[in-house]
Amino acid sequence: MILFDLAKRNIRLHWLRSLLAVVGIIIGVTAISSMGMLGNSLVLSISDSLTSVGDTIVVSPHISAAPGTIGGGGSSLKITERQVEEIRRAAGANTVVPIHTGAERITVGNEAKTAALYAMDPADVPVLLEKESGIYLRYGTGAMVGKKLAEENDLKVGESLGIGSGEERVRIVGLLKERGIGFDLNPDYAIIVPDTWFTSRYGERDYDQVIIKVRKLEDIDGVKAAIEDKLNRREQVVNVLDTRKVLKTIVDAFNQISTFTTAIGGISLVVAGISILNVMLMSVTERTKEIGIIRSLGAKRGEVMRIFLFEALILGLMGSAIGGVLSLAGGYLALNVMLQSSKYLFAATTLVYILYGVAFGIGVSLLSGIYPAWKAAMMSPIEALRFE
Amino acid sequence: MTETHPIIRLDDVTKTYPMPAGDVRALDHLSLDIMPAEFIAIMGPSGSGKSTLLNLIGCLDVPSTGDIQISGLSMKALSDDELTSLRRDHLGFVFQQFNLIPLLTIVENVEFPLILARRTSGTRERCHEVLGAVGLTPDLYSHRPAELSGGQQQRAAIARALVNDPKILLCDEPTGNLDSKTGDTIMGLLADLNRKGKTILVVTHDPRIAGYAGRTIRMVDGRVA
Numbered sequence: 001m002i003l004f005d006l007a008k009r010n011i012r013l014h015w016l017r018s019l020l021a022v023v024g025i026i027i028g029v030t031a032i033s034s035m036g037m038l039g040n041s042l043v044l045s046i047s048d049s050l051t052s053v054g055d056t057i058v059v060s061p062h063i064s065a066a067p068g069t070i071g072g073g074g075s076s077l078k079i080t081e082r083q084v085e086e087i088r089r090a091a092g093a094n095t096v097v098p099i100h101t102g103a104e105r106i107t108v109g110n111e112a113k114t115a116a117l118y119a120m121d122p123a124d125v126p127v128l129l130e131k132e133s134g135i136y137l138r139y140g141t142g143a144m145v146g147k148k149l150a151e152e153n154d155l156k157v158g159e160s161l162g163i164g165s166g167e168e169r170v171r172i173v174g175l176l177k178e179r180g181i182g183f184d185l186n187p188d189y190a191i192i193v194p195d196t197w198f199t200s201r202y203g204e205r206d207y208d209q210v211i212i213k214v215r216k217l218e219d220i221d222g223v224k225a226a227i228e229d230k231l232n233r234r235e236q237v238v239n240v241l242d243t244r245k246v247l248k249t250i251v252d253a254f255n256q257i258s259t260f261t262t263a264i265g266g267i268s269l270v271v272a273g274i275s276i277l278n279v280m281l282m283s284v285t286e287r288t289k290e291i292g293i294i295r296s297l298g299a300k301r302g303e304v305m306r307i308f309l310f311e312a313l314i315l316g317l318m319g320s321a322i323g324g325v326l327s328l329a330g331g332y333l334a335l336n337v338m339l340q341s342s343k344y345l346f347a348a349t350t351l352v353y354i355l356y357g358v359a360f361g362i363g364v365s366l367l368s369g370i371y372p373a374w375k376a377a378m379m380s381p382i383e384a385l386r387f388e
Numbered sequence: 389m390t391e392t393h394p395i396i397r398l399d400d401v402t403k404t405y406p407m408p409a410g411d412v413r414a415l416d417h418l419s420l421d422i423m424p425a426e427f428i429a430i431m432g433p434s435g436s437g438k439s440t441l442l443n444l445i446g447c448l449d450v451p452s453t454g455d456i457q458i459s460g461l462s463m464k465a466l467s468d469d470e471l472t473s474l475r476r477d478h479l480g481f482v483f484q485q486f487n488l489i490p491l492l493t494i495v496e497n498v499e500f501p502l503i504l505a506r507r508t509s510g511t512r513e514r515c516h517e518v519l520g521a522v523g524l525t526p527d528l529y530s531h532r533p534a535e536l537s538g539g540q541q542q543r544a545a546i547a548r549a550l551v552n553d554p555k556i557l558l559c560d561e562p563t564g565n566l567d568s569k570t571g572d573t574i575m576g577l578l579a580d581l582n583r584k585g586k587t588i589l590v591v592t593h594d595p596r597i598a599g600y601a602g603r604t605i606r607m608v609d610g611r612v613a
Binding site for chain 2: 002005006009010013289290293294295296297298299300301302303380381382385
C-alpha cells in the first residue's frame with residue numbers, strides 16, 4: 001500500500017512534530033477516558049454505598065419552622081405510638097419498622113466511646129439488616145454491633161460492652177455485615193438493641209423514625225401518599241422520604257459531574273485535534289511540489305486526499321492506542337486519589353470509557369485531517385508543480 | 389502500417405490566465421496536429437507559451453477555449469478524474485528537476501504509476517524491466533533519489549514515465565539540469581524510444597537538443613511562428 005507508506009514515511013521524516021501531535025492525542029485520550037472512568041466509578045461507588053436500593057420509605061418527625069409551637073404532639077420531634085399505628089394502616093401489607101435512635105456512651109474494656117444506638121423489635125432486624133456472625137437479636141437483652149465499630153474496637157460475639165452512664169453490661173449476640181451509608185440507618189458504627197430493653201431503660205415509648213419496606217416498587221408512591229394523607233393533612237407532622245427518588249437525584253447529580261469532568265477531558269482532545277490540523281497543514285504546504293508530481297503521474301484527487309487522511313489516521317491511532325493504555329494507569333491513579341479504592345476500575349461500565357476515549361481520539365484526528373487533505377486534493381497540479 | 393490520425397490535435401486553443409493587471413493570453417488560437425511516433429522539439433523565448441502548451445497536452449490544465457484531443461479523446465468532455473486517468477494511461481512526464489518523490493526509493497518511484505493504474509501483479513518485474521532499459525543497474529534500485537547523480541535520477545524519471553507504456557512522452561527541458569555529456573546520453577535514450585514508436589515532445593531552449601527532433605515547433609506570443 002504505497003499511499004499508506006508515503007504517509008508513514010512522512011511521519012517518520014518529521015518525527016519530532018509528529019511525536020508532539022501524538023503526545024497531544026495521548027493526553028486528550030487519557031484525560032477523557034480517565035475522567036469518564038473516575039465519574040463512572042464515583043456513580044458506582046455512591047450507588048453501592050447507598051444500600052437501601054429504593055424500596056424504602058423513611059418517616060421522620062417534621063421539625064417545625066416555627067420554634068416553640070405548642071400543640072397535641074404535632075410538632076414534636078418524636079413519632080407517637082398512635083401515629084405509628086396510622087402509618088401501619090397506611091402501609092397495608094408492607095413491613096413497618098418503628099425505631100428508636102440515639103447516641104450513647106459505650107465502654108469497651110476501660111475505654112469510653114460514643115456510638116449510635118438503634119432500638120427496634122428484634123423480629124424486624126432481619127428485614128433491615130444482615131448479620132455476618134453470631135445470631136440475630138432476641139427479645140430481652142443482648143446487642144448486635146456494626147461491622148466498623150466491631151473492627152475498630154476488636155469486639156467479638158460473646159463479649160460484653162457497657163452501655164450508658166450506668167455502664168450496664170450487654171452481651172454481643174451478633175455482628176452485622178458492612179452496609180455503607182443509608183437514608184434509613186447507618187449501622188456500621190452502631191449498636192442495635194431490642195426496643196423493650198430500650199424502653200425499660202430510658203422510659204421512652206415514642207419513636208424517632210419509622211421505616212417502611214415495600215414489597216413491590218410500584219407501591220411506593222401509593223404508600224407515601226397514604227401516609228401523607230393520614231398524618232400531614234392539616235399540618236406537616238412528619239417528613240416522608242422516598243429513597244428511590246433521593247437515590248435517583250444523587251445518582252443524577254453524580255452523572256452530571258461525571259459528564260462535566262469528561263467534557264473537560266474533551267477540551268484537551270480538541271486542543272490535540274488543532275495541533276494535528278496544524279501539523280497536517282504544514283505537511284501539505286511542504287509537500288506541495290510532491291502533490292503536483294503525484295497528480296502528474298495520474299493520482300486522482302481522492303488518492304491525494306487518502307495520503308493525508310492516512311497520515312492523520314496514523315497519528316490518531318498511535319496517540320489513541322497509547323492513550324488507551326495510559327488511561328488504565330490514569331484511571332487507577334484518579335480512583336485511588338479520589339475514592340481511595342480502585343475496585344470499580346475493572347467494571348465494564350468503567351472500562352468502556354477507554355473505548356470511548358480511543359474512538360474520540362481517532363475521530364478527532366481524522367476530522368482534523370479532513371481540511372488539510374481536502375486542500376491538498378484541490379490543488380491545481382500545475383501550481384503545485386511550480387512550487388519551490 | 390502507418391496511422392493516419394493525429395495522436396494529438398489542438399483545435400483553435402486559447403489559454404488565458406487572469407492576472408491583477410489584466411488577463412494574460414498564453415496561447416492564442418493555436419491549432420496543431422501531431423502524428424504518432426513524431427519527435428517534436430518545442431522552442432521559443434520565455435513567455436512564448438511553450439510550457440503552457442505542454443501542460444495542456446499533458447492534461448494538467450484545460451484550455452480556456454477550443455479543444456484538445458489525445459488519442460482521439462476530447463478533453464472538453466472529460467471530468468477531472470477522467471483527465472487524470474488519461475494522463476496516467478496515455479502520457480508520461482519527464483521534468484527538468486527530475487521530480488522523483490524523495491520519500492520513495494528508485495524502484496518505488498517507478499512502481500508508483502503502476503499502483504495508481506491498479507496493476508497488482510508483476511509490478512516489480514515491470515519496474516526492473518524499464519529500469520534496465522534506461523540503463524540503471526539493480527544496485528541503485530533501493531536507493532533514495534537524493535543518493536543518485538542527476539543523470540541517474542533523470543534515467544529513473546524516464547523509467548517512471550515509461551512504466552505504464554504510454555504512447556506519448558512529454559519532456560520539459562529534460563537536459564536542463566545535466567552536463568552536456570549526460571544530456572546527450574539522455575537525448576540518445578529518448579531518440580531510441582522514439583524509434584520504438586513513442587511520440588515525444590521536448591520543450592527546450594537548446595538548439596542542439598532540438599537537433600534530435602524530426603520537427604521543431606517555434607512559439608512566439610502564444611502562436612506557432
